Amino acid sequence: xxxxxxxxxxxxxxxxxxxxxxxxxxxxxxxxxxxxxxxxxxxxxxxxxxxxxxxxxxxxxxxxxxxxxxxxxxxxxxxxxxxxxxxxxxxxxxxxxxxxxxxxxxxxxxxxxxxxxxxxxxxxxxxxxxxxxxxxxxxxxxxxxxxxxxxxxxxxxxxxxxxxxxxxxxxxxxxxxxxxxxxxxxxxxxxxxxxxxxxxxxxxxxxxxxxxxxxxxxxxxxxxxxxxxxxxxxxxxxxxxxxxxxxxxxxxxxxxxxxxxxxxxxxxxxxxxxxxxxxxxxxxxxxxxxxxxxxxxxxxxxxxxxxxxxxxxxxxxxxxxxxxxxxxxxxxxxxxxxxxxxxxxxxxxxxxxxxxxxxxxxxxxxxxxxxxxxxxxxxxxxxxxxxxxxxxxxxxxxxxxxxxxxxxxxxxxxxxxxxxxxxx
Amino acid sequence: xxxxxxxxxxxxxxxxxxxxxxxxxxxxxxxxxxxxxxxxxxxxxxxxxxxxxxxxxxxxxxxxxxxxxxxxxxxxxxxxxxxxxxxxxxxxxxxxxxxxxxxxxxxxxxxxxxxxxxxxxxxxxxxxxxxxxxxxxxxxxxxxxxxxxxxxxxxxxxxxxxxxxxxxxxxxxxxxxxxxxxxxxxxxxxxxxxxxxxxxxxxxxxxxxxxxxxxxxxxxxxxxxxxxxxxxxxxxxxxxxxxxxxxxxxxxxxxxxxxxxxxxxxxxxxxxxxxxxxxxxxxxxxxxxxxxxxxxxxxxxxxxxxxxxxxxxxxxxxxxxxxxxxxxxxxxxxxxxxxxxxxxxxxxxxxxxxxxxxxxxxxxxxxxxxxxxxxxxxxxxxxxxxxxxxxxxxxxxxxxxxxxxxxxxxxxxxxxxxxxx
Numbered sequence: 001x002x003x004x005x006x007x008x009x010x011x012x013x014x015x016x017x018x019x020x021x022x023x024x025x026x027x028x029x030x031x032x033x034x035x036x037x038x039x040x041x042x043x044x045x046x047x048x049x050x051x052x053x054x055x056x057x058x059x060x061x062x063x064x065x066x067x068x069x070x071x072x073x074x075x076x077x078x079x080x081x082x083x084x085x086x087x088x089x090x091x092x093x094x095x096x097x098x099x100x101x102x103x104x105x106x107x108x109x110x111x112x113x114x115x116x117x118x119x120x121x122x123x124x125x126x127x128x129x130x131x132x133x134x135x136x137x138x139x140x141x142x143x144x145x146x147x148x149x150x151x152x153x154x155x156x157x158x159x160x161x162x163x164x165x166x167x168x169x170x171x172x173x174x175x176x177x178x179x180x181x182x183x184x185x186x187x188x189x190x191x192x193x194x195x196x197x198x199x200x201x202x203x204x205x206x207x208x209x210x211x212x213x214x215x216x217x218x219x220x221x222x223x224x225x226x227x228x229x230x231x232x233x234x235x236x237x238x239x240x241x242x243x244x245x246x247x248x249x250x251x252x253x254x255x256x257x258x259x260x261x262x263x264x265x266x267x268x269x270x271x272x273x274x275x276x277x278x279x280x281x282x283x284x285x286x287x288x289x290x291x292x293x294x295x296x297x298x299x300x301x302x303x304x305x306x307x308x309x310x311x312x313x314x315x316x317x318x319x320x321x322x323x324x325x326x327x328x329x330x331x332x333x334x335x336x337x338x339x340x341x342x343x344x345x346x347x348x349x350x351x352x353x354x355x356x357x358x359x360x361x362x363x364x365x366x367x368x369x370x371x372x373x374x375x376x377x378x379x380x381x382x383x384x385x386x387x388x389x390x391x392x393x394x395x396x397x398x399x400x401x402x403x404x405x406x407x408x409x410x411x412x413x414x415x416x417x418x419x420x421x422x423x424x
Numbered sequence: 425x426x427x428x429x430x431x432x433x434x435x436x437x438x439x440x441x442x443x444x445x446x447x448x449x450x451x452x453x454x455x456x457x458x459x460x461x462x463x464x465x466x467x468x469x470x471x472x473x474x475x476x477x478x479x480x481x482x483x484x485x486x487x488x489x490x491x492x493x494x495x496x497x498x499x500x501x502x503x504x505x506x507x508x509x510x511x512x513x514x515x516x517x518x519x520x521x522x523x524x525x526x527x528x529x530x531x532x533x534x535x536x537x538x539x540x541x542x543x544x545x546x547x548x549x550x551x552x553x554x555x556x557x558x559x560x561x562x563x564x565x566x567x568x569x570x571x572x573x574x575x576x577x578x579x580x581x582x583x584x585x586x587x588x589x590x591x592x593x594x595x596x597x598x599x600x601x602x603x604x605x606x607x608x609x610x611x612x613x614x615x616x617x618x619x620x621x622x623x624x625x626x627x628x629x630x631x632x633x634x635x636x637x638x639x640x641x642x643x644x645x646x647x648x649x650x651x652x653x654x655x656x657x658x659x660x661x662x663x664x665x666x667x668x669x670x671x672x673x674x675x676x677x678x679x680x681x682x683x684x685x686x687x688x689x690x691x692x693x694x695x696x697x698x699x700x701x702x703x704x705x706x707x708x709x710x711x712x713x714x715x716x717x718x719x720x721x722x723x724x725x726x727x728x729x730x731x732x733x734x735x736x737x738x739x740x741x742x743x744x745x746x747x748x749x750x751x752x753x754x755x756x757x758x759x760x761x762x763x764x765x766x767x768x769x770x771x772x773x774x775x776x777x778x779x780x781x782x783x784x785x786x787x788x789x790x791x792x793x794x795x796x797x798x799x800x801x802x803x804x805x806x807x808x809x810x811x812x813x814x815x816x817x818x819x820x821x822x823x824x825x826x827x828x829x830x831x832x833x834x835x836x837x838x839x840x841x842x843x844x845x
Contacts, residue, residue: 045559106699107714116571118593123544127551127630135478135633142634144703144832147541148572148593153833156697162711164695165835166601167593169542169572177590188612206550209559210567272588274535274580279502279568288586291531409568410577412589 005268006186006194007421008364009261010090010249012082015358016053016242016348020085023057025365028373029394033226033347035240040203046212048219051228052203053242053349063097063158071141072154073119074201078245078354079151080158083195086247087159091261092193098160103259110163110191111152112182114174114198116353116408117207118148118167124206151199151245163191171408172313173272174198175246175356179416180270180296182250192255196267198357199245211241214280218316229350230377231314231343232321232389239315242349246358263421265364269300269403275411282319282407286327289313289405292413293331300417302401304332307339307417309366309397311359311404312389314343314375315350324405325385340397342390346376356406360416363402367420370396432724435677438610438618439686439844440787442521442672444513447781448484448665448771452516457788460796461817465649465770467663472627480641482648483627484665484772495582502565503578504543506776509668510575510623511582518583521672522684523617525583534587534615535576536605537670538598538622540776540831542572545628575623575668587615594695595831596736598622599669599779603827603839604693606673616678621780623668635664638703640740652773653800654737654766655744655808662738665772669780671787688787691824691840692723698834705742709750711836712736716754716826719838725824728758732795732825734782735812737766738773745807747828752810763820765813769799779829779837786825786841793821 013020016034017027027034034053037043043050060069060077063084069077087093094100099109126142144150149167156165164185168177175198182196211217218238220228229240248267256263273295275288282288297304313324321343329336344362345351351358366372371394378391399420406414445452448466449459459466466484475481486509491500494512503511514537518525525533550566568574573591580589588609594601599622606620635641642661644651652663679686696718698711705712720727736747744766752759767785774781789795794817801814824842831837 107696110695111697112592118572120547123547123630124551124554126634127548128555130630130633131552131555135629136637138630138633138637140634140637140639141702143541143631143638144595146544147595147832149595149598149831149833149835150702153595153697153702153831153835156699156834157701160699162697162699162714165594165697165833166695169591169593170589171571171573181590184608184612188608205559206547206554206562207567209554209562210550210564210570212559213562213564214567215564272590273531274577274586274589276530276580276584276586279574279577279581291586408573409571410574410589411580412573412577 004187005253006183006250007253007256007263008248008265009251009256009263010086011361011364012086012247013361014055014058014078014082015244016055019058028344028347029371031374031376035225035228035349037225038203041205046208049212049217051225053240054203055244073122073145075115075119075199076151076154079113079155079199082245082247083155086249090249104193106160106162108163108192109161110185111156111161111195112166112168112178113152113155114168114178114353115148115151115200116171116174117202119146119150120202120207121204122146124204170412171410172352172355173406173408173412173414174353176406176414176416178357179248179360180414183267183270186250186252192252194250195247196250197247198354200352200354201243202241202352203243227377229316229346231316231346231375232385233378234380234382236316238317240349242351244351245354246361248360265367265421266419268419269296269417271295271299271415273413277411279410282323286323288411289327289407289413290330292415296415296417305335307401307403308399309372309402310339310341311362312341312343313405313407314345322384325387336387340372340390341387342373342375344373359404363404363418366399366402367418370399372397436611437676438607438673438690439676439679440671440673440688440690441679441684441686442517443784444516444670445784446486446489446509446513447667448486451489460767460770461794463797463799467648467651467772478632480632480636480643481645482651482663484663485627486666504546504569505625506539506623507575507578509625510537511578513668513670514579514619517670517672523672525585530584530586532587532616533585534609534618535579535585536590536602536618536620537576537579538592538602538776539572539575540595540598540624541626543570544626546570548628548630579619594835595833596775596778597829597831597835597837598776600827600829600837600839603690603783604695604837607690607693610675617674619670620673621670622777624774624776625666627666650800652739652769654739654769654798655812656801657803657805659739661740663772665774667774667777667781669777669784686844688790688841689844691842692719693839694718694722696836700834703832705746705830707746709746709753711834712750712830713753715836715838719840723840725840727755730762730824730826731822732789733762733764734786734827735764735766736828736830737768739768748808748810759810763795763813764810765795766798782827786827789822789825790841790843793819795820
């Protein structure tokens with residue numbers, strides 16, 4: 001029996017840099033930031049940090065009726081919206097706006113939809129209601145809409161997807177785990193089609209208060225919000241909270257071929273590890289991330305020198321970017337100086353549980369187009385960080401293999417590897 | 425003789441070698457199991473806060489839990505209670521398994537510990553602080569503490585475990601899903617040992633208010649021990665509970681090499697989605713039945729080989745009738761012959777820990793040849809007509825047991841355990 005392989009046949013995205021595959025890609029490759037003053041609530045109390053990667057062009061009613069939109073948390077809106085686009089892109093959506101059973105068996109179609117926090121807006125509103133108006137006014141929908149698997153459940157319901165359904169949670173490493181687990185489900189034969197995806201909607205006052213108290217938030221230079229996220233730059237001072245969702249439709253190769261699907265890339269590697277170090281700080285020199293990258297390379301059966309592009313976790317915090325660079329140097333040796341590395345968080349901010357999925361989406365687009373989006377706001381080199389971060393301008397390159405890293409609070413590390421589809 | 429599916433490498437079979445439990449029925453495995461067999465209810469009036477003005481005043485809480493028994497004081501203070509319970513249960517399980525985690529194996533050990541709501545209490549407390557004292561008083565530890573994966577991370581940090589850490593959330597099916605994941609991690613060689621299970625601690629006013637407004641909770645405040653009555657005609661909702669349970673699952677080869685004695689085999693499992701409704705199960709029971717059928721196929725077990733179903737059995741009107749229908753559809757005539765039990769009659773519904781409570785229940789039933797009862801079963805419901813092991817434990821040589829977990833949003837998970845030959 002030949003090894004089952006997982007290929008990418010559909011993409012969907014809702015991001016601070018724009019909603020829709022083309023809009024978002026256009027922004028990224030033009031080096032356009034999606035970071036702006038927060039409009040969803042009054043964030044003036046956070047001073048210069050009152051900014052975010054807010055999604056401003058998204059219409060939740062495209063794939064959900066008005067009543068459902070009202071009941072659900074924003075992270076579920078994003079998930080359903082990005083999935084709708086991805087299913088259309090994959091040619092799998094039927095006329096009834098569910099998965100067309102003629103093109104994919106709904107029972108052999110699964111979902112790994114991750115999130116770091118889930119419906120934090122729903123919980124904090126619920127507590128507020130409880131404090132102000134008493135228990136009888138708390139929404140009966142609060143529990144099922146705030147739990148972190150609300151989005152994965154709702155996506156299944158909206159699109160009639162009845163196979164394995166998981167909501168992976170691993171803080172900011174979530175998206176990488178989601179794509180990796182979706183790939184494994186296909187390779188192991190648990191499903192023929194999987195969504196590997198992430199979603200997050202953390203633009204609520206409580207999240208700003210929490211991260212602000214952790215002193216984790218970045219601030220702009222000269223009051224220009226688009227400069228607040230500057231990964232690998234010497235003046236970086238924190239990340240920018242962002243929201244959105246990204247979906248990859250992964251499909252077993254023969255299944256995709258049989259229905260004549262357009263194959264965009266192949267997912268060939270997945271690695272995951274724990275720092276076992278500290279609940280908020282990364283292990284020194286990115287030790288855990290090194291093991292995650294090595295595991296993914298081993299799983300993909302390729303050497304480090306075969307990787308042409310790394311989409312870095314690159315959060316723009318002092319520690320992350322330093323340790324991630326060190327981890328890349330340790331794993332890639334000499335080749336670390338030749339591989340192109342960029343952090344798209346310089347433009348999107350940190351989409352948390354959606355970040356890894358979004359960055360998987362970026363890798364698929366890079367492999368398809370040969371265009372590498374830049375790390376913007378790279379002005380002042382950090383003497384300790386000496387790799388090629390694709391500063392400020394997009395670059396055309398022959399990219400056959402792309403790797404994406406994610407790391408999360410608590411010491412989670414995930415790495416995925418995608419390969420260009422050359423019809424083999 | 426039962427055989428693993430032909431494709432499955434015998435050395436990659438997953439076996440259970442240690443258990444840990446912090447539950448409303450006791451804070452160690454043997455006390456938990458004795459009370460479960462004796463039909464003791466863990467439900468009582470809420471002590472976490474004063475419920476005098478609330479419509480629902482009862483819960484199945486963990487009692488007399490002192491985190492310092494298992495966790496260093498400073499570390500414990502920065503852990504949410506759901507993480508504390510899990511770290512404590514993990515310490516018990518690792519000790520019971522006689523497992524040493526050191527430089528020789530720490531990269532081969534994984535953690536798959538799930539939860540339904542994670543640190544919802546930290547969010548609620550944070551919001552309260554925000555409301556009363558402003559954003560500057562919100563704890564800098566709120567974000568890392570509330571993260572649903574922090575129970576798994578803390579188990580990794582406290583024990584120096586450096587393999588994959590996986591937390592997935594599937595509402596009330598969460599910790600059944602953890603066992604399904606653990607079996608796959610072992611089978612595919614991604615880990616030699618998986619510390620797996622689930623945890624939940626969300627006894628707080630906002631959760632009760634919301635669940636009560638959904639109509640999900642029993643309001644028998646004057647009879648807490650009789651409030652959870654799965655499959656009984658007079659059931660009127662579930663009793664909310666908190667708990668954590670952990671199992672050490674390892675490859676048969678790894679267990680044998682270190683001379684560990686397996687308690688049972690984790691033979692397989694499956695996940696399915698209803699694709700039906702955010703909080704109600706598909707009344708046909710189709711998604712649940714598919715999960716049972718697929719899990720048996722995955723484990724290479726015929727339906728008539730199953731002796732025991734540890735049911736999801738929540739004590740809500742809809743779940744218990746739907747689950748009964750699903751069992752009949754998956755097992756046909758054999759449904760009437762096998763034993764079904766719901767430990768939620770005693771433990772309440774511990775959401776993200778419910779699945780691991782059932783796993784412990786199934787594993788211990790296999791170990792001791794005893795099926796614990798479904799208590800408070802008084803009036804038969806024509807829609808629930810199986811053998812629910814009513815009110816008293818029963819001696820039964822259990823060779824094969826399955827556990828069911830069905831979550832909000834239509835997430836179904838089933839795992840299969842069997843006696844080792």
